[in-house]
Amino acid sequence: MNDRRPPATHAALNSAGPMPARASDVKVYEYRAAELFRKHGIPTVEGYLAQSVAEIRPVTAPVVVKAQVLTGGRGKAGGVKIAATTEEAREVAGQILGMDIKGFKVHKVYVVPKVQIAHEIYLSFIIDRAARCPVLLASAAGGVEIEAVPEDQLVQRRIHPSTGIQEFHIRELLGTLKVAPEVGRQIADMTRRLYRLFVTEDAELVEINPLMVLADGKVIAGDAKLVTDSDASFRHPEWEAWEDDEYTELEQEARAKSISFIQLDGSIGVIANGAGLTMATLDALMACGGKGGVFLDLGGTDDPEKVTQAFELMVKAKPSVILMNIFGGITKCDTVALGVSRVVKEQGLKIPIVARIKGLHEVEAKKILHDAGLTAADHMEEAAQKAVEMERHGGGRKGVA
Ligand code: GDP
Ligand code: MN
Numbered sequence: 001m002n003d004r005r006p007p008a009t010h011a012a013l014n015s016a017g018p019m020p021a022r023a024s025d026v027k028v029y030e031y032r033a034a035e036l037f038r039k040h041g042i043p044t045v046e047g048y049l050a051q052s053v054a055e056i057r058p059v060t061a062p063v064v065v066k067a068q069v070l071t072g073g074r075g076k077a078g079g080v081k082i083a084a085t086t087e088e089a090r091e092v093a094g095q096i097l098g099m100d101i102k103g104f105k106v107h108k109v110y111v112v113p114k115v116q117i118a119h120e121i122y123l124s125f126i127i128d129r130a131a132r133c134p135v136l137l138a139s140a141a142g143g144v145e146i147e148a149v150p151e152d153q154l155v156q157r158r159i160h161p162s163t164g165i166q167e168f169h170i171r172e173l174l175g176t177l178k179v180a181p182e183v184g185r186q187i188a189d190m191t192r193r194l195y196r197l198f199v200t201e202d203a204e205l206v207e208i209n210p211l212m213v214l215a216d217g218k219v220i221a222g223d224a225k226l227v228t229d230s231d232a233s234f235r236h237p238e239w240e241a242w243e244d245d246e247y248t249e250l251e252q253e254a255r256a257k258s259i260s261f262i263q264l265d266g267s268i269g270v271i272a273n274g275a276g277l278t279m280a281t282l283d284a285l286m287a288c289g290g291k292g293g294v295f296l297d298l299g300g301t302d303d304p305e306k307v308t309q310a311f312e313l314m315v316k317a318k319p320s321v322i323l324m325n326i327f328g329g330i331t332k333c334d335t336v337a338l339g340v341s342r343v344v345k346e347q348g349l350k351i352p353i354v355a356r357i358k359g360l361h362e363v364e365a366k367k368i369l370h371d372a373g374l375t376a377a378d379h380m381e382e383a384a385q386k387a388v389e390m391e392r393h394g395g396g397r398k399g400v401a
Contacts, residue, residue: 028242029068031110033206033224040197042190042208043220047112053094059086062114067096069104072225073145077101082114103265115220120210121177122146123191125159125198127205127229134159134198136169136191140177142210165195179213186219187211202232250317259310260299266291268387269319269351271311273298273331281325284380290388293319300330307339315343321352323387325380328359337365341372352390356383 028036034044049068050056056065067079074080079101083089089111099106120142128135138155139146146154155176157169170191174184190211198206205227212222233239247255254261260275268285270292272278282292294317298310314322326336337357343349356377357365366376377383 027070027228028226029070029108030066030224031068031108032242033226034110034221036197036201036226037221037224040193040200042193042197043218044224045112045115045220045222047110050093050097050109050111051107052097053090056086056090056093056111059083059089063089063111064114065089065092065096066110066112067099067101067106068108068110069101069106071102071104074101079106115212115222116215117210117212117222118215118217119179119213120222121179121187121213122149122207122209123187123194123211124205124207124209124225125195125203126207128158131158133161134195136165136173136195138173138177138191142212146209159195164199165192180217182217183213183219190219190221201226202229202235203227204229250313254310254313257309257313259306259313260295260297261310261313262295263317264292264295267293267320268391269294269296269314269317269322270325271296271298271314271322272325273300273327273329273336277325277327281323281380281384284384285323285387288381288384288388290323290384290391293317298326298331298336302330302332302335304335304338304342307336308342311340311343315347315349315351319351321354321387321390323383324353324355324357325383326355326357326359326365328357328361328365332361333357333359333365334361334368337368337372341368341374344372344374354383354387354390356380 031049037044038046048057062082062084065081065083067074069079079096079099081092081096083092093109096109097106122139122142124137124146125134126137136155136157136159137146139149139153141149141153155173157172159165159169170188173191174188177184177187179187194206194208197203203226205225207225208221208223209225210222212220214220228239248263251261251263268290270278270281270285272281275297278295278297282295285292294314296310296314298307301307324340326333353374354377355369355374356379357369358378369376377386
């Protein structure tokens with residue numbers, strides 16, 4: 001096997017997939033992953049969770065207050081802070097709670113005892129999709145993002161899935177890390193355990209960054225990152241408890257109502273019927289220089305009430321402009337128009353709406369939309385363009401296409 005290729009970075013892995021990628025690059029909170037690490041015999045520091053400043057316990061020895069968000073790079077963003085006293089811990093917890101890290105709001109902090117670090121290492125296993133096998137990725141330079149490490153300082157070794165991690169992998173790893181024998185023994189043990197975790201927990205990625213070599217020579221996982229493969233969920237009923245972590249409050253509400261609704265980083269809300277059409281509409285929007293803030297797929301429905309429910313969720317997400325693209329078939333155009341016009345009338349909606357509506361009962365639909373103060377566009381490109389223009393002009397009034 002040829003190993004001389006760029007590292008299978010997590011970013012590359014995450015870009016594949018049929019659904020619009022969320023900003024999230026982690027699927028399990030650090031505190032949950034750390035618990036799993038301990039279950040597999042990987043030492044970590046153990047702390048407690050706090051959701052408010054009042055839950056911060058008296059500090060007797062320095063602590064680290066860590067934002068729990070489903071994204072990495074928290075340290076750089078100011079989401080990991082050291083505190084030596086109770087006052088300081090409350091102060092930094094107050095700063096971190098409510099902070100926005102790459103679009104994720106911090107609702108919880110994990111408070112752990114501060115340790116004395118002598119050296120930081122990077123250690124991970126990741127699935128290389130192209131090679132169809134796990135890869136061991138390690139670096140003597142931990143604490144920084146692996147993408148920034150020069151290739152000659154990396155261990156990047158494919159693991160054959162049927163034989164798993166072997167002693168020669170460990171020797172190669174320790175040869176690159178150049179650590180004292182007693183430290184090496186602990187890292188070797190941790191690496192074997194991490195591989196076992198990777199396999200038994202059906203992970204796509206497990207990452208310890210930093211793997212901390214402490215001043216007293218002990219080795220611990222200083223951070224715990226885990227991305228699991230959702231196709232294996234049938235084997236992991238325990239993942240159900242984690243599921244809500246991944247979704248925003250509105251997305252959870254949508255799931256409870258069986259509505260296909262995803263929040264994205266842009267500000268224009270896109271509604272269409274069918275995942276394909278919804279994605280195509282997002283693409284059209286992108287091509288016009290706009291960015292989707294919501295992906296809402298109405299699917300096939302003939303119930304205006306269902307449309308109203310979905311549209312209400314869209315409104316709650318506070319998009320700057322709503323771009324609708326409906327192709328009437330199973331879902332008739334007038335069903336959608338009725339559901340939408342109800343919300344517009346009842347709420348006196350001020351968010352501009354651009355609607356492209358085509359197909360079965362199109363004429364009736366256009367009349368309903370017209371009566372609600374909206375008119376429809378005929379082409380998707382035209383509608384997308386209009387939505388972007390409206391956003392640029394600040395929105396705030398009921399719009400027509
Ligand atoms: P990330 O930025 O999201 O990857 O969060 P980490 O959990 O990796 O923490 C960021 C950085 O904070 C680490 O690389 C460490 O340098 C530092 N850090 C975290 N815990 C401790 C600790 O107990 N002691 C010290 N001295 N530094 C810590
Ligand atoms: Mn980290």
